[in-house]
Amino acid sequence: MNLTFSHEEQAFRAQVRRFLADALPGDIRKRVRLGRHLRADDHLRWQNILSAQGWLAANWPTEHGGPGWGPVERHIFDEECAAAHAPTVVPFGVNMVAPVIMKFGSPEQQQHYLPRILNNQDWWCQGYSEPGAGSDLAGLNTRAVHEGDHYIVNGQKTWTTLGQHANMLFCLVRTNPDAKKQAGISFLLIDMQSPGITVRPIITLDGAHEVNEVFLDNVRVPVENRVGEEGQGWTCAKFLLTHERTGIAGLGHAKQALLHLKSLASRIEHRGKPLLALPSFRLRVVKAELELMALEVTNLRVIAAARDGGAPGAESSLLKVRGSELRQELSELTRRALGPAALPFFPDFLHGDASLDDVHAQSASASAQYFNRRKLSIYGGANEIQKSIVAKTILEM
Numbered sequence: 242m243n244l245t246f247s248h249e250e251q252a253f254r255a256q257v258r259r260f261l262a263d264a265l266p267g268d269i270r271k272r273v274r275l276g277r278h279l280r281a282d283d284h285l286r287w288q289n290i291l292s293a294q295g296w297l298a299a300n301w302p303t304e305h306g307g308p309g310w311g312p313v314e315r316h317i318f319d320e321e322c323a324a325a326h327a328p329t330v331v332p333f334g335v336n337m338v339a340p341v342i343m344k345f346g347s348p349e350q351q352q353h354y355l356p357r358i359l360n361n362q363d364w365w366c367q368g369y370s371e372p373g374a375g376s377d378l379a380g381l382n383t384r385a386v387h388e389g390d391h392y393i394v395n396g397q398k399t400w401t402t403l404g405q406h407a408n409m410l411f412c413l414v415r416t417n418p419d420a421k422k423q424a425g426i427s428f429l430l431i432d433m434q435s436p437g438i439t440v441r442p443i444i445t446l447d448g449a450h451e452v453n454e455v456f457l458d459n460v461r462v463p464v465e466n467r468v469g470e471e472g473q474g475w476t477c478a479k480f481l482l483t484h485e486r487t488g489i490a491g492l493g494h495a496k497q498a499l500l501h502l503k504s505l506a507s508r509i510e511h512r513g514k515p516l517l518a519l520p521s522f523r524l525r526v527v528k529a530e531l532e533l534m535a536l537e538v539t540n541l542r543v544i545a546a547a548r549d550g551g552a553p554g555a556e557s558s559l560l561k562v563r564g565s566e567l568r569q570e571l572s573e574l575t576r577r578a579l580g581p582a583a584l585p586f587f588p589d590f591l592h593g594d595a596s597l598d599d600v601h602a603q604s605a606s607a608s609a610q611y612f613n614r615r616k617l618s619i620y621g622g623a624n625e626i627q628k629s630i631v632a633k634t635i636l637e638m
């Protein structure tokens with residue numbers, strides 16, 4: 242089934258485009274366009290603007306203060322944001338823990354946390370993975386012992402994205418080591434200022450400080466910070482993961498990356514001709530473009546089914562695998578197009594405000610982005626795991 246946009250949906254797209262043209266600060270737009278690392282303040286400033294517009298919580302129902310958009314509006318919004326070089330909304334509060342609190346949280350938790358997320362007052366991070374528990378998440382070992390009206394938490398989380406800015410952590414902990422793996426897990430909301438929490442940076446290949454290790458050493462967490470019943474954490478965890486994978490194909494970003502690549506390859510010369518005219522290079526660009534078109538149609542089919550009341554299932558795994566492979570291929574081609582010019586590493590440009598002329602600015606982030614994109618096939622459930630899901634549920638193997 243193909244999706245054609247109604248007049249209302251087209252008008253909505255125009256409204257979003259106008260808003261982005263007026264409201265997205267030029268310096269933030271430029272940082273995103275040039276692939277520079279965003280600072281906490283860049284995220285906060287943009288998210289405050291979205292919050293004031295009532296558009297921060299794009300996936301929330303109106304009863305909790307969201308805009309009440311359906312899947313088509315959300316798709317249009319994401320696409321326009323990527324085209325305008327707007328920062329991606331930090332997902333851990335608004336897109337991940339919020340749906341869990343709405344579904345499993347107590348009325349008190351809903352009244353306390355949801356408005357704070359909507360108003361951008363808390364910065365959440367995700368404490369799922371551990372050194373020995375990634376794909377096999379249910380093997381996690383962080384231990385929480387119930388003592389009076391507190392849990393005493395000990396353990397280590399890893400790959401905690403942007404945890405250095407966060408004041409809240411949603412965390413999977415083992416409350417019953419004797420129960421079956423999944424049955425002994427609970428879901429806790431932990432204040433990052435609690436004594437006993439240490440955050441250590443992990444610097445990734447692109448030189449960025451995006452992920453962290455989080456150590457929990459006798460951290461006292463009030464029992465009222467548990468979401469759902471003790472031992473029900475796995476249900477919350479799985480529910481959250483379906484939200485984590487939504488939109489993970491990154492189609493808007495892939496479109497921008499393709500446009501950028503084509504523009505570069507038509508300006509860069511190879512033996513007196515534009516690189517884009519070189520058959521071997523052109524073939525890879527054309528293949529990537531065809532992949533992108535196919536992925537977009539698949540994505541629109543999934544959205545059309547959701548508009549008609551269907552829920553995306555294993556299709557989201559399919560979109561994740563193809564979308565991440567495509568974005569990796571586009572970053573590889575961009576690096577190849579720039580050749581040796583992509584080699585220099587300019588940390589002052591990537592992290593700070595140092596300026597570069599336009600030619601160097603184009604190249605400065607190419608390798609960093611190439612390295613950064615390696616993560617796409619790992620996080621949100623590694624691609625090998627997604628392929629197994631597709632094999633089992635779609636191909637019935």
Ligand SMILES: Cc1cc2nc3c(=O)[nH]c(=O)nc-3n(C[C@H](O)[C@H](O)[C@H](O)COP(=O)(O)OP(=O)(O)OC[C@H]3O[C@@H](n4cnc5c(N)ncnc54)[C@H](O)[C@@H]3O)c2cc1C
Nearest residue numbers: 367368369370375376400401402616619620621623625626
């Ligand atoms: C940049 C980045 C940010 C992240 N942010 C967060 C975060 O904020 N919070 C958080 O909790 N986690 C985060 N993660 C962790 C992420 O969810 C895990 O890395 C991911 O689940 C894979 O787990 P792992 O790294 O332990 O790899 P492993 O599970 O050890 O897997 C290693 C390799 O073996 C393969 N493999 C494992 N099991 C199977 C199997 N059964 N069949 C076939 N192949 C298999 C995997 O596909 C992978 O290629 C982040 C990761 C990255 C890279």
